[in-house]
Amino acid sequence: METVPPEDPAGRPAAATLEFAGEYHRLEPGRTFTVGREGDLELDDNLFLHRHFLRVEHVSGLWWLANVGSRLSATVTDSEGRVQAWLAPGARLPLVFRATTVVFSAGPTTYELTVHADEPAFREVPRPAAEEGLSTIGAVPLTESQKLLIVALAEPVLRRDGTGMSELPTSAKAAERLGWTLTRFNRKLDNVCDKLDRLGVPGMRGGVRQFATNRRARLVEHAIAARLVTRDDLALLDAPPAGSTDHAPAGEEENE
Incomplete structure (x- = not known):
């Protein structure tokens, strides 16, 4: 710049x-x-x-x-x-x-x-395109189910055309959208928020009385702003369940 x-x-x-x-x-x-x-x-x-x-x-x-x-x-x-x-x-x-x-x-x-x-x-000053696989600035490794969770929470925002306001779904509604149990959804939500918290993203943790509500909103804010999910990812919600293909990135374990 x-x-x-x-x-x-x-x-x-x-x-x-x-x-x-x-x-x-x-x-x-x-x-x-x-x-x-x-x-x-x-x-x-x-x-x-x-x-x-x-x-x-x-x-x-x-x-x-x-x-x-x-x-x-x-x-x-x-x-x-x-x-x-x-x-x-x-x-x-x-x-x-x-x-x-x-x-x-x-x-x-x-x-x-x-x-x-x-x-x-x-x-902006144009820069030469990075070689494939070498550009990692801002990258956040997500499992398929973690990305699905974020898309389900951010769906109203992603479907909105342009700026405006959207009502975020509750955890129960998002879990139902994905065909998951609420227990599984909350466990995945814990994993995503813990991961972003370790990467230094603020707002992923909070007080006991506000944590459940605020972390969903903050997760959507960050995902939209950082382009972790886009409108193109809405297709994932209509795709067949990933099943056993939900593998964590190398070196990372995810509890099911």
Whole structure:
């Protein structure tokens, strides 16, 4: 990547656009834009969502995204899922890419919005394609059943066309979708969350009272942002059961 000035040729600060559920909101320097139950973008009446959760503003030549809530966090990534950050309450970060995706959950609902910069502060510099099998940055080895589990949880988000909001299924509904027992589903969920926790993905662990609910939402957030699953993977839900082909990657055991 290379740095480019975030201004147009006339020297005026560049504007940006926030996209959500097919609607586009123009962001203008000098004006703060808020997202939440109330604000410039009123998402819905979800009581799990803060009245004011996210704030977008232009400061010192850059667009910034700030988490002004007290409990919820958001996953922020570039359009290709190569750079990812977890925006905790009180934190802020610059929106330097041409398209920045923001994914977050409030209760059982997952939201996705995108901020498009007219003049991004960073521009991609094409790199030679890596030789097959040598590119491992960001790769997470998943068994077939682990990937199926993530697809089943993320199905409403993956089937959604563009940005917007989706109700995530309960563990019981996702297990039924896969034809698994709830016990097997929960064991697989434990395995996936443990694996991502070991890899340093935040939010895979939590308090006793909130762990079961929050980890599903956080798992979907990370999987969508990091492109662990895509719309193409929805075909896996209609494929015949893998049966005995559910093998863990080399050096990894999975309890059934």
